[in-house]
Amino acid sequence: MNIPQYMTELGERARRASRAMARATTAQKNAALLAMADAFERDCKSLLAENRKDMDAAKANGLDSAMLDRLELNEARVKAMADGVRQVAALADPIGAITEMNYRPSGIQVGKMRVPLGVIGIIYESRPNVTADAASLCLKSGNATILRGGSEAHHSNRAIAACVRAGLKSANLPDDAVQVIETTDRAAVHELVKMTRYVDVIVPRGGKGLIEMVSNEARVPVIKHLHGICHVYIDDAADIEKAIPIAFNAKTHRYGVCNAMETLLVAEALAERVLPTLAAMYLEKGVELRGCEKTRALVKSCKPATEEDWSTEYLAPILSIRVVKGLDQAIDHINTYGSQHTDAIVTEDLTRARIFLAEVDSSSVIVNASTRFADGFEYGLGAEIGISTDKIHARGPVGLEGLTSQKYVVIGDGHIRK
């Protein structure tokens, strides 16, 4: 297979399909989504049979149990996938909305119209349900999509994509609006991220290695999610009854997620009242604690934290703890060691809350709530294609709107420039 030629053809088909998708009505897009969801349920048996091929190969290749779990489809997961697509159908269509339409002194009217980005490339690993999630969000936002899943999920992804394409066809939309790269050759990915002519944005979903590779190679803009080194800062003026549950929830609600707290900062004045209680709770839950000198003076079982700990995303039952002088040092720590993902303050002091919100340079800044709320569903986006740690285009959880752009619309009545 000639990879550059194959990818160019794929790109041309996607570009053509994207024009039809940009014109598609809301009713058409929703009909396609509902047909997709029905197809998943109707073809459940054959989806599971295709998934079985991937699972068998993965076991033969010695993939670990976490990987196998991510790869596996079962009836409940197929049902969940269909329901997810139906939820996307129920979301408001962002495309075509005209806002800020105002008259200018020249007499022309100027406003902005929300439009699709065009062609979106999604590169992801193992979990086959991403095929359905990503395709449905891109479809609803009027984009064409080129999908490249993990090679270990190849059969599953093809089977899911067949349902997606059947849904598109049934709504008289071009099935090229969702294409799966048919080769598992890595060269196809290297090609995809450089096809500026055919691809408008790349969304990599996966581990740090994948995202760094894509960022380094891409000529197409990337909406990327690097890592989440999230903090909770317990301020001098915190209500301890709120601070302790928030700090506990932020670390222990789930360990392997990007919005879990990795470092706890505690104001000196409060450390003695807060840390021993919290430490006991963490230790009972099996969380390993690594702290600064002052923390260790208050918590005997706490190991010493190294400089490296402050910039580590554990994604595990490990927590680093630092006692700070107060707000300024907390903000400084977060802006120095954090990853601009999600950071929270617990305080009853309005002025300090305002300063924290203004000065912490993260995609989500939170007052008196757990970092675990940083999520597209919790924020009301309906669904998310990822969480952006970039500042350009989309920041934080990215929903349908992050997959769109705006163009200027101008209406005159024969106006010329003087």
Add this chain to the structure above:
Amino acid sequence: MNIPQYMTELGERARRASRAMARATTAQKNAALLAMADAFERDCKSLLAENRKDMDAAKANGLDSAMLDRLELNEARVKAMADGVRQVAALADPIGAITEMNYRPSGIQVGKMRVPLGVIGIIYESRPNVTADAASLCLKSGNATILRGGSEAHHSNRAIAACVRAGLKSANLPDDAVQVIETTDRAAVHELVKMTRYVDVIVPRGGKGLIEMVSNEARVPVIKHLHGICHVYIDDAADIEKAIPIAFNAKTHRYGVCNAMETLLVAEALAERVLPTLAAMYLEKGVELRGCEKTRALVKSCKPATEEDWSTEYLAPILSIRVVKGLDQAIDHINTYGSQHTDAIVTEDLTRARIFLAEVDSSSVIVNASTRFADGFEYGLGAEIGISTDKIHARGPVGLEGLTSQKYVVIGDGHIRK
């Protein structure tokens, strides 16, 4: 000079200054801008003396008269520069605005806060007034700036930057918020566009060569403006009394600008009534015409257009003309040969206007007005740092808002994730 080390130090200073700028109040930023404007007028003589050095060198190096004109400062231009900065001071401060603050079912409030991008690198050619324009827009939007002007304007840019930095100091803001790269070594540019750690976005302002070089090399996101192949389509349902002045204005108001029309499309049904009149007007104005067969049958003096003409940005008194069957062919032509910059339709038919607005994939789509309106001032942005032909982040004229991002703000009252 060790360029990588020099640029790293510059970057570190910019990053530090950007944190102070993000915290700066509107009053402080405006005070700095007004002090800058005053400094330009007060130091006008020395600005002109520094500019004289650049002019003398440029003449000695044989720069052409257009280049010399762009490079030259005089009292009127310095005054205009100062007034431009005062206009930026008068614009509303976008930073800190919180919008869409709503309660979610969980009980948390979620909204978005507008924040600066951080550090903006501006790479530009010859015209020294860009130093003041770009610095003032970046300053007002709370960003730090690293400026790299053309080497031929080096003395002028340094002198302007000195006034800018004096203005910052007088308002107790860090003068490192605006830095000029002191070396004319090209290696500094190659370094700048790769410093993802210190620079959040690059805005290249200049010719196609500069922009392509920056796009190809940059690892930092780029807000770029490639080229403007703009169209006016005169529809079957056009009012000829509007169509003729619009088509004439779009081509002849100014030739060397990106929003000038380069190709005129005329519906077959109207060609006979429109083209001979328009052609006579263009020819009297000295515009060279290059047309399709049908155009040439109606306009004797029209040269034949080649395939290349349809994708050429003349920036000159040259116009290509094509007779099309109607709306569909016009849209197809524009989406095929255009540069997604600015395209206009002249029509009295509401349905065709709606189709044109929805389906033409350009940063500005216009009904019944000249393409020359695609401009930050005309659109009410107050000022523009450029026109983006990208879809990501900012599209069309980019004003203060294009130099900002939004972060999520979340307020709870002890909320934890269930």
